[in-house]
Amino acid sequence: MRVLVIDDDQAVCEVFGEFLQEIGHEPVITHNAETALNALRAERPDAVLLDVCLPGMSGLDFLKHAAVRDLHVPVLVVSGRATESQAQECLRAGAFDFIGKPVALRRLQEALACFEPQPEDSGRQVAPPSERRRAPRAIVALPVRVREQNGAEWESTSINLSVSGIKVQANGPRHSGGTTTLSIALPDSDTRLDVPSVLVRADDDGYAFDFEDRDDERLRQIGELVRRAAGAPTVDVEPHVRILHRIGEAISATLDVDEVLRIALDALTHVTGHEISSLHLLSPDGSTLHLRGDRGLRPRLREINAALPIGQGLIGRVAATGKTLHWAHVSESADLLPAARAAVTQEGIHAFVCVPISSRGRILGALSLGRRTREAFAEGEIALVEAVANQIGLALQNAQLYSATRRQLQDLKSAEAQLIEGEKLSTVGKLAAGLAHETRNRLTAILGQAELLLMGSDDPVKSRERLHIIVQETSRAAQMLQNLLRYTSRTETERRACRLQDQIQWVLELKGHQLHRDGVKVVTELEDARPVLADEGQIQQVLLNLVQNAQQAMAAHKGERVITVRLSETGGPDVRLEVLDSGPGIHPNVLPRIFEAFTTTKAPGEGTGLGLWVSYAIVEQHQGTLRATNRPEGGAAFTVELPAAT
Numbered sequence: 216m217r218v219l220v221i222d223d224d225q226a227v228c229e230v231f232g233e234f235l236q237e238i239g240h241e242p243v244i245t246h247n248a249e250t251a252l253n254a255l256r257a258e259r260p261d262a263v264l265l266d267v268c269l270p271g272m273s274g275l276d277f278l279k280h281a282a283v284r285d286l287h288v289p290v291l292v293v294s295g296r297a298t299e300s301q302a303q304e305c306l307r308a309g310a311f312d313f314i315g316k317p318v319a320l321r322r323l324q325e326a327l328a329c330f331e332p333q334p335e336d337s338g339r340q341v342a343p344p345s346e347r348r349r350a351p352r353a354i355v356a357l358p359v360r361v362r363e364q365n366g367a368e369w370e371s372t373s374i375n376l377s378v379s380g381i382k383v384q385a386n387g388p389r390h391s392g393g394t395t396t397l398s399i400a401l402p403d404s405d406t407r408l409d410v411p412s413v414l415v416r417a418d419d420d421g422y423a424f425d426f427e428d429r430d431d432e433r434l435r436q437i438g439e440l441v442r443r444a445a446g447a448p449t450v451d452v453e454p455h456v457r458i459l460h461r462i463g464e465a466i467s468a469t470l471d472v473d474e475v476l477r478i479a480l481d482a483l484t485h486v487t488g489h490e491i492s493s494l495h496l497l498s499p500d501g502s503t504l505h506l507r508g509d510r511g512l513r514p515r516l517r518e519i520n521a522a523l524p525i526g527q528g529l530i531g532r533v534a535a536t537g538k539t540l541h542w543a544h545v546s547e548s549a550d551l552l553p554a555a556r557a558a559v560t561q562e563g564i565h566a567f568v569c570v571p572i573s574s575r576g577r578i579l580g581a582l583s584l585g586r587r588t589r590e591a592f593a594e595g596e597i598a599l600v601e602a603v604a605n606q607i608g609l610a611l612q613n614a615q616l617y618s619a620t621r622r623q624l625q626d627l628k629s630a631e632a633q634l635i636e637g638e639k640l641s642t643v644g645k646l647a648a649g650l651a652h653e654t655r656n657r658l659t660a661i662l663g664q665a666e667l668l669l670m671g672s673d674d675p676v677k678s679r680e681r682l683h684i685i686v687q688e689t690s691r692a693a694q695m696l697q698n699l700l701r702y703t704s705r706t707e708t709e710r711r712a713c714r715l716q717d718q719i720q721w722v723l724e725l726k727g728h729q730l731h732r733d734g735v736k737v738v739t740e741l742e743d744a745r746p747v748l749a750d751e752g753q754i755q756q757v758l759l760n761l762v763q764n765a766q767q768a769m770a771a772h773k774g775e776r777v778i779t780v781r782l783s784e785t786g787g788p789d790v791r792l793e794v795l796d797s798g799p800g801i802h803p804n805v806l807p808r809i810f811e812a813f814t815t816t817k818a819p820g821e822g823t824g825l826g827l828w829v830s831y832a833i834v835e836q837h838q839g840t841l842r843a844t845n846r847p848e849g850g851a852a853f854t855v856e857l858p859a860a861t
Contacts, residue, residue, distance in 0.1 A: 216261035216330060217241045221251040221277070222293075223269050231264060234320050240327070248272035252282055259286055262330040264323075267294040267305065278308040289330045293323075312416060325417035353441045359383050360398040360407075371421075373399070378438040380415070380425040397424060401440065408433045476508040479582075479603050490587050491564065493520055495530055496572070496580035496611070504534055504580060516558045528552040533569045534581045539601060541568035543591035559585075568592045570601045574608035582607065661688045710837075712746040712860040713754065715792055719780055722758040726766070730778070735766055740781040744790045745859040753833045757841075758794075760826040761853050765796035768851060772798045789839070789856040800845040809843045 218240050220231050228244045235242040243260060245251040248269050254260075267274035277283060278290060292305045292313045305313055312326060357373045361383070371383040381397065399408045410433055412424035426434055480492050491511035495504035504523040512520065526535040529550050533540055542548050545567035546560050564585040572580040582604045584592070592600075668681045723730075723737055730737055747754075762778065769776040779795040801809060810831040827843075834841040839857040846852050 216327070217243065217258070218327070219243045219245065219251060219254060219260040219263045219288075221245050221248060221263065221269065221274070222266040223247060224266075227266075230320075231323075234323070238324055238327075246270075248274065248277040248280075251277065252280065255282060255286065255288070260288060262327060263288050263290040265290050265292050265310070267292060275305060275308060278305060278310055284309060291323075291326055328414070328417075353377070355402075355440070357402065358400040362396040362398065364394055374421050376437065376441055378426075378434060378441055380423060381412070382421050382423045385417070385421045394427070395424065399437070401436070408436060410434070410437075473508070476607065479607055480508055480510050491516070491562070491585045493530075493583045494572075494580065494607070495520070495523060495534070495583075497525070497534060497578060501525065504531060507580070513562065516555075516562060519552075519554050519558055528555060529567070530569055530581050530583055533571050534578055537571045537573060537578050539568070539570045539597065541592055541597055542566070543589065545585065563587045565589045566591050568597055568600055570597070570604045572604045572608045572611070574612040579608055579611050661685050664688075710748050710750050713749055713751050714746050715744060715754070715782055715790060715857075716741050718751060718754050718758060719782065719792075722755060722762060723780070726759070726762055730762075730766060733766060733770065733776070735769065735776045735778055738777060738779045740779065740783075742783045744782050744784055747790050747837075747857040748860040749837050749857060753837075757830045757833050757855065758792075760830045761794040761855075764826060764853075765794055765798065765851070768798040769796055785856060788858055790859050792855040792857070794853045794855075795846060795850060797850045800849060801843060801851050806843065806845070810841065 218235050220228055220235070220242055222228050222231070223246050225246075228246070232242040232244050243254055245254055249271055251263075255263075265274045265277060269277075272280075274292065274294070278292075283290070289311045290309065292310045294313070311330075314323070314326065354375050355373060357376070359371045359373050359381070360368060361371055362368050371385075374382040374384060376382075381399070383397075395412050395414060397410050397412050399410060400406075401408065411427045413427060414422060415425045416423035426437075476494055480494065492509060493506060493512060494508040496507045497503075498505060502525055504525060506517065506520050506522070509517060509520070520530070523531050525531050529540060529545070529548060529552075532550055544565055545551065546556060546564075551559065564587055566588065567583070567585045569581055569583040571578055572582055582600060584600060664681045664684045668678055668685075719739065719741065723739070727737075762780075765778045769778075775797055777797040779793070781791075781793040781795065783791050783793075785791045810827050831841050834855055834857070837857055839855060842854045844852050844854070
């Protein structure tokens with residue numbers, strides 16, 4: 216056969232070309248649909264291997280092209296990227312079959328065997344692929360003897376059976392795609408039906424045959440057998456389970472509701488063979504259904520279904536009652552809205568099913584499927600649609616929970632930020648109270664020296680000394696106020712490389728007068744540590760909280776009062792900062808919850824219990840750690856570790 220290969224991948228073309236030559240065919244290689252059309256017009260091939268994703272014109276557009284349709288060339292679509300909905304569209308556009316990549320070359324050979332010319336069978340009738348797929352199919356195991364055209368015979372067992380064909384297990388040898396006689400043993404009888412058939416598909420699961428003479432009496436007996444078997448509880452659940460598994464994977468992988476809806480509608484099309492589908496979700500006020508997804512709806516039908524009142528029409532009734540409804544001839548339903556009835560009749564839609572989408576007993580919307588054949592939806596198909604609707608309901612619930620959780624998280628972050636800012640204002644109040652006392656002392660010194668200068672003698676040396684003291688005290692007061700303003704003026708969070716040495720010196724300078732007044736000695740052990748990536752204002756707030764905590768812990772301590780601030784490298788990616796005191800330490804009952812909100816050992820009215828909680832939150836936001844321990848020699852130790860700036 217002359218086989219036209221259309222694939223933009225050079226390596227794939229080389230493999231297909233070599234293989235086709237190996238099995239006796241003549242390959243014609245092209246890399247885009249436009250070149251393939253020229254080759255098609257020049258000489259008609261016997262078969263076409265077509266990729267869907269091509270540069271320029273797509274494989275689907277190639278299938279729909281008038282030149283391709285007029286020549287009636289059998290096309291086998293081989294693709295690794297097309298979705299199930301695209302595969303169905305390829306089949307509806309006239310493709311013989313669809314094979315996903317990677318494709319086994321044996322599978323390709325068996326598919327091509329169906330296209331090989333059989334002169335003696337030119338009068339046979341083969342149903343189009345779409346017709347075979349829609350034919351009612353029963354899962355039934357019957358003994359089948361296969362007699363091939365070359366005389367070979369082998370025994371097998373049927374996998375499924377319809378009035379148009381049969382699929383048998385692949386336990387026989389390889390064989391050609393010519394006319395084959397199938398001897399089918401009827402159940403509970405010694406009768407065997409010899410049915411002329413032709414191979415239409417071969418895969419790892421088995422061989423699919425199409426019956427030749429549709430008017431034969433033998434096929435009427437098979438039709439009766441299919442109808443009886445269809446009423447049995449045996450159902451082919453594999454495709455259904457596969458679809459539910461796929462939708463379940465989508466739900467676990469994404470919280471994008473639109474993505475889940477798309478996957479669900481595409482997957483359903485593969486099994487139920489419907490031409491149209493729509494998915495409506497309930498509005499927040501519960502009065503209207505809004506179209507959120509559809510397949511195959513033409514503009515007029517989409518316009519009618521864009522917004523539907525709850526309780527009215529077929530879909531509105533399902534959403535109101537929560538009960539599944541289905542019809543073999545939907546146009547005959549009394550609940551159909553007039554505008555929808557006209558569109559449905561014009562579209563030629565017959566079978567229709569609509570199921571509610573719900574979660575935890577609450578209706579969220581409705582899922583509807585329709586097809587143009589007069590074949591009603593089977594119970595297994597309806598059960599599948601209901602299961603898919605349940606999966607969609609779960610996805611919607613997950614998305615709503617995720618959105619609610621995100622809102623709550625934002626609220627918590629906002630509340631945390633307000634608490635941090637509130638604790639900062641509390642710290643400012645304490646600093647201002649201390650600075651007020653110290654500033655009054657400075658002003659007293661300044662005022663006193665000025666008055667003495669006015670009252671004193673004309674000794675220039677003494678006057679100069681007094682003026683020098685006035686300048687010195689004024690500078691000290693101004694520096695204290697400047698430090699306080701520097702701390703309170705920073706409101707925006709901005710992380711950048713900063714030296715902890717500078718922040719420690721600034722905090723100790725700001726607190727120096729209060730520490731000196733309380734008789735606290737400050738010892739610093741500062742290594743030349745790497746900078747950290749941090750917000751200076753927030754790090755200053757942490758240091759102030761830790762130093763003030765140490766100061767207050769030693770307020771009633773009768774022994775030596777020492778605060779040691781130590782900065783060092785950890786030998787890893789972090790920089791370590793320690794604030795140690797010589798006070799009484801942390802009570803064992805309080806230590807496990809020292810960083811919890813509102814935990815305090817101070818007297819009522821002396822603290823908010825938020826200082827250490829805020830410090831812990833700030834350090835955690837900086838991807839660092841804050842720990843508290845009791846020192847063996849007495850006193851408490853607070854250790855901060857922050858990632859060094861890279």
